[in-house]
Structure formats: C-alpha cells, structure tokens
Amino acid sequence: MKIVANFTASRGIFNLDIDTTFSAGTVTAVLGPNGSGKSTLLRALAGLQTLDSGEIVFGERVVDAAPSVHVSPQDRSVGVVFQDYSLFPHLSVLENIAFGPRSLGASKKNAQIESEAQMNSLGITELADRKPSQISGGQAQRVALARALATRPEILLLDEPLAALDAQTRESVRTELDGQIKAFAGCVIFVTHDPFDAMLLADRVIVLENGVITQEGTPGELAARPATEYVATLMGVNLLRGRAQEGVLHVDGGGVLQIPERSLEGEVLAVLRPEAITLHLNKPEGSARNVWEGTVTGLAPMHDRIRVSVQASPSVVATITHAALTDLNLAVGTSIWVSAKTLNIEAFPK
Amino acid sequence: MIPGLVALIFLLVPLIALIAQTPWESFPKIISSPEALEALRLSLLTSLAATALAAIFGIPMAWLLAREVLPFTGLLRALVIVPLLLPPVVSGVALLEALGRRGLIGGFLYDNFDITFPFTTVGVVIATTFVAMPFLIITLEGGFRSLHQRYEDAAATLGASPKRIFFRVTMPMVAPAAIAGLVLCWARALGEFGATITFAGNFPGVTQTMPLAVYTALESDRSVAIALSLVLLVVSVGVLVALRGRYLQTRAS
Numbered sequence: 001m002k003i004v005a006n007f008t009a010s011r012g013i014f015n016l017d018i019d020t021t022f023s024a025g026t027v028t029a030v031l032g033p034n035g036s037g038k039s040t041l042l043r044a045l046a047g048l049q050t051l052d053s054g055e056i057v058f059g060e061r062v063v064d065a066a067p068s069v070h071v072s073p074q075d076r077s078v079g080v081v082f083q084d085y086s087l088f089p090h091l092s093v094l095e096n097i098a099f100g101p102r103s104l105g106a107s108k109k110n111a112q113i114e115s116e117a118q119m120n121s122l123g124i125t126e127l128a129d130r131k132p133s134q135i136s137g138g139q140a141q142r143v144a145l146a147r148a149l150a151t152r153p154e155i156l157l158l159d160e161p162l163a164a165l166d167a168q169t170r171e172s173v174r175t176e177l178d179g180q181i182k183a184f185a186g187c188v189i190f191v192t193h194d195p196f197d198a199m200l201l202a203d204r205v206i207v208l209e210n211g212v213i214t215q216e217g218t219p220g221e222l223a224a225r226p227a228t229e230y231v232a233t234l235m236g237v238n239l240l241r242g243r244a245q246e247g248v249l250h251v252d253g254g255g256v257l258q259i260p261e262r263s264l265e266g267e268v269l270a271v272l273r274p275e276a277i278t279l280h281l282n283k284p285e286g287s288a289r290n291v292w293e294g295t296v297t298g299l300a301p302m303h304d305r306i307r308v309s310v311q312a313s314p315s316v317v318a319t320i321t322h323a324a325l326t327d328l329n330l331a332v333g334t335s336i337w338v339s340a341k342t343l344n345i346e347a348f349p350k
Numbered sequence: 351m352i353p354g355l356v357a358l359i360f361l362l363v364p365l366i367a368l369i370a371q372t373p374w375e376s377f378p379k380i381i382s383s384p385e386a387l388e389a390l391r392l393s394l395l396t397s398l399a400a401t402a403l404a405a406i407f408g409i410p411m412a413w414l415l416a417r418e419v420l421p422f423t424g425l426l427r428a429l430v431i432v433p434l435l436l437p438p439v440v441s442g443v444a445l446l447e448a449l450g451r452r453g454l455i456g457g458f459l460y461d462n463f464d465i466t467f468p469f470t471t472v473g474v475v476i477a478t479t480f481v482a483m484p485f486l487i488i489t490l491e492g493g494f495r496s497l498h499q500r501y502e503d504a505a506a507t508l509g510a511s512p513k514r515i516f517f518r519v520t521m522p523m524v525a526p527a528a529i530a531g532l533v534l535c536w537a538r539a540l541g542e543f544g545a546t547i548t549f550a551g552n553f554p555g556v557t558q559t560m561p562l563a564v565y566t567a568l569e570s571d572r573s574v575a576i577a578l579s580l581v582l583l584v585v586s587v588g589v590l591v592a593l594r595g596r597y598l599q600t601r602a603s
Binding site for chain 2: 043047082086103
C-alpha cells in the first residue's frame with residue numbers, strides 16, 4: 001500500500017504544508033526540530049487532525065479530502081504509538097492491548113488470544129497483569145507497540161518512540177524497535193528530533209522545518225548532500241551556499257573557495273567536512289588552495305575530538321584532536337588560519 | 351498565629367455547642383417521630399434525585415467546558431458557577447420567575463399541560479439541583495482538564511467509539527474527581543434551604559426537607575431542632591471522612 005499525502009493543516013497559528021508519499025515495507029523517519037510540525041503530520045495521518053485543504057489517500061481509499069471527506073481515526077486501520085505511550089493507567093497491560101480488538105468488536109476470548117499473541121512476539125507475556133505504573137519505560141514502549149499492533153493496522157505511526165526513555169534504555173530499545181518495525185509489512189512512519197534514531201531506524205528520511213518538507217532521501221543522501229543548515233548541523237558538516245563560476249565558489253555572506261567541479265554554474269550548495277579542515281597559527285604554505293583567516297569563537301568537546309567554531313569568510317566548524325588543541329594552544333578569540341583542499345569540498349546544484 | 355487560632359475556635363465552638371446541647375435522652379424519640387422520619391425520607395429522596403440529575407446533565411456539561419467544545423467557554427463557565435455564588439433565596443425567586451405558574455416557561459407548561467413545579471416535591475428536586483449541580487460541574491471539569499487528551503486520542507485510533515471512549519477511558523480516569531464532585535453535590539443538596547423554601551415552600555411530607563424541619567422546629571420545640579441538626583452534622587462529617595483523600599492531606603503528592 002502507498003500513502004499519498006498532499007495537504008495543508010493548521011494548529012493554532014502554525015501551518016503545515018505537506019506533499020509526499022510513503023510506501024509499504026518502508027520505514028520513514030520524519031525528522032525535524034521541535035515545533036516543525038512533525039506531530040501534526042502524524043496526527044493528520046491518524047485522522048486526529050482535520051485538513052485545511054488537500055487530501056490523504058491510503059492505497060485506493062481517500063481518507064481525507066478537505067473539506068468534505070474525513071474518515072475518523074476509528075476507521076483508518078492506523079496503529080499509533082504515542083509519545084509517552086499513553087497507556088491507559090486504569091487497565092492492566094493485557095487489558096490495554098485487548099482494548100483495540102475489543103473496540104473493533106472482537107469477543108473477549110478472541111481479543112485475549114490476539115493480545116497474548118502480541119505479548120508473546122514482543123516478549124512481554126509476564127507483564128500481562130501489571131498496571132502501566134508498575135512497568136519500566138522500555139517495557140511500556142513494547143506494550144504501546146503491542147497495543148497498536150493488536151488491531152492489525154496497515155499503517156504504523158510512532159511519535160518520538162524513544163524520547164521518553166533514558167539514555168541507557170534507549171540504546172537497547174532502539175535495537176529492539178529496529179527489528180520490530182522491519183518485521184511490520186505495512187507503512188511505518190515515525191517522528192523524531194534525533195538524527196541518530198532517523199539514521200539507524202529509517203530507510204528514508206523526510207526533513208520537516210517550519211511546517212514544510214525541506215529534504216527527502218536516504219540517510220546516506222542526507223549526510224552527503226544536506227539541503228539546509230539544519231540538516232548539515234545534524235549531520236555534523238559545514239554547508240556553504242553561494243554561486244559557482246568556473247571552479248570558484250563565491251560564498252553568500254563573504255569568502256571565495258576553489259571547488260573541484262569546474263562545470264557548475266549558478267546557485268550551489270557545498271559540503272565541507274569538519275575533519276577535512278586544517279587549522280594553523282600562521283599562514284600556511286602548501287598544496288591546499290583554500291586558505292583564509294578567522295577567529296576562534298567556540299570550542300566544544302565531542303567524543304574524542306574537539307569541535308572548533310571559526311568565524312571567518314566563510315565561517316566553518318573544524319574538528320581537531322586533543323593533541324592538536326594542546327599544540328595550537330587554542331582559546332576563544334585566538335586568530336587562526338583555516339585551510340581546506342579543493343578536493344575535500346563537494347559542491348552540487350541547489 | 352493567634353488570629354489563626356481564633357478562626358479555628360470560631361469555627362469549632364458552634365459545632366461543639368450543638369453536640370453539648372443535644373437532648374440525648376429524648377434524641378431517639380425525636381428522630382424516630384413520624385415528622386422527623388418524613389423529613390429525612392424527603393431529604394434523602396430529593397437530594398439523591400438532584401444528584402442523579404446533576405450527574406446525567408452536569409457530567410456532560412463539565413466535559414463540554416473542559417474540552418472547550420462550545421464557543422465562549424470562559425463565559426459559559428462563569429454562568430454555570432453563578433448559582434454557586436447567588437444567595438439561595440435569589441435562586442428560589444429566579445426559579446419562580448422561570449418555572450412558577452406565571453413564569454417564563456412555567457406559565458406555558460401550566461396553561462397547556464397543567465404542569466406545576468412550585469410547592470411540589472419535584473419543585474424541591476429542581477431547586478436543589480439548581481443550587482447543587484455547579485459543585486459537580488466545577489469539580490469534574492478540573493478532573494477532565496487534567497486528563498490529557500492523548501488518552502482519548504489513543505482510544506480513538508484503537509477503534510473505540512466516542513461512547514466507549516467516554517465510559518471506558520475518560521470516566522474511569524476521572525473517577526476520583528467524579529466521586530468528589532458527586533459527594534459535594536449531594537451534601538449541598540441535602541443542606542439546601544433558601545431556594546427550596548422560596549420555590550417549593552414548607553409543607554410537611556411534600557416539601558419539608560430536614561433543613562426546613564429544623565427551621566420550623568426552632569419556633570416550636572428547640573430540642574427537636576437541635577436533634578435534627580445533629581443528624582445533618584453527622585452527615586457532613588461523614589462526607590468529610592469520605593473525601594479525606596482530597597481535603598485532609600496537607601499537600602498533594
């Protein structure tokens with residue numbers, strides 16, 4: 001099944017404008033900063049949010065066509081794992097999972113059989129009689145997934161499925177979730193603000209900023225060719241915008257860089273990896289064609305490296321080792337020379 | 351500290367006086383007299399009927415206010431609370447103007463269907479419902495408000511009908527607030543005096559509830575008034591004990 005989503009929706013003063021498709025057997029991550037409209041997109045697909053215009057089509061079935069058609073959430077065959085899971089606190093784990101089948105008319109016995117099957121496949125059988133307040137965050141995540149799957153939906157939506165978990169639980173639950181959603185035959189769409197979740201779990205990533213899709217692609221494509229500063233920052237790379245002419249990039253806001261692609265003309269984006277940048281105290285003389293001067297404005301430790309922010313034309317972020325930091329004796333305010341080999345700059349049309 | 355203790359003494363002394371003045375020897379005889387039993391029966395009947403009406407109509411109203419379904423929710427909330435602040439005798443006069451034989455709606459009902467509410471037991475139920483229902487609505491509205499909408503959303507995506515969502519998810523989750531609201535509403539209905547005597551009068555066996563019987567007895571036999579008052583005091587304390595989880599804690603955890 002394929003989902004076609006082409007609509008606008010608003011929540012308060014916020015506007016969402018979506019035009020994309022989702023395919024069965026594909027795990028799509030909707031990645032975006034807080035307030036970008038990710039949850040509104042998910043709510044619209046679930047039928048919890050009415051559209052201002054446009055339509056949503058599930059396969060052959062038009063579930064939304066503003067303003068006349070709106071199929072209610074009950075009749076959409078969509079399973080939703082909510083942020084914080086929203087398990088019913090007054091019901092046991094088994095009753096939570098059986099709630100969906102019972103709502104859809106299954107007998108008590110059949111609902112229990114279905115629920116037990118779901119609990120079995122997710123390894124939570126022993127939690128059946130517990131209340132949601134008596135289980136851990138990782139267990140609650142599995143119960144929420146079992147509850148969503150117990151109605152046998154064709155579409156599975158997950159709203160920040162890992163955000164409610166602490167860092168340690170997160171790793172293991174992410175691995176489990178990876179297997180669980182890959183085993184699901186229908187469309188899986190999950191919302192996250194965490195690039196790691198998107199990279200590790202998704203086949204395809206949709207980037208949402210201020211209510212519009214700014215980029216779609218595989219995780220690899222996003223990392224190689226980020227379309228916006230937001231994506232570039234998430235991927236940890238420098239993104240430069242400017243005009244290319246005969247192998248020279250005139251960066252917006254100042255600065256001129258040599259780029260390898262001589263044939264590029266007009267508006268382009270260029271990616272410069274922080275690890276491909278070299279920092280020098282004095283003007284370097286060597287093979288690097290791009291050399292420019294700037295001032296250190298920030299130093300941030302990251303794993304075993306240091307990220308150095310340099311204000312210059314253009315401003316960039318470089319990563320260096322602790323040893324290099326000591327040798328260069330860098331501090332905020334230090335004047336520094338930046339160099340980058342032309343071959344390390346990847347430019348592409350906007 | 352001293353003014354605070356004065357307040358405490360001020361609030362407690364009348365209650366102690368009531369207990370101290372209770373004619374214990376004649377107490378069983380007084381409260382088992384036909385008049386007292388009739389008033390007690392009428393009080394229980396009308397207060398429970400008023401609570402039931404408040405539940406049937408007030409619970410949905412509280413939900414509408416909490417979910418802000420209707421326009422001008424802020425104004426509506428203020429209007430709903432008006433009977434809470436209104437002097438009960440004013441409520442009684444207002445009800446007469448609305449439902450009395452010459453009232454706005456009452457006149458129509460009397461002229462066309464020969465239906466009258468004032469000076470009937472049904473009138474007592476109407477007066478007490480009018481005064482007591484806001485207690486249920488404001489208590490429960492708070493309960494509905496603190497219940498995050500996402501539980502109802504989750505139930506909807508699981509295929510539950512609006513009715514099933516309300517009875518299987520919403521109501522069980524607000525049960526503590528619902529019980530507190532119902533008990534407060536019932537206690538207020540049981541003690542209703544001003545609106546009842548104004549709208550429904552003071553006829554033994556028909557509209558003379560316990561508070562009215564106390565008032566009547568004060569003019570004839572003081573010990574009867576005290577004995578009946580004690581019964582109402584015991585009920586109030588019983589309500590307090592029933593709600594101890596809500597009001598006796600020093601701070602909500």
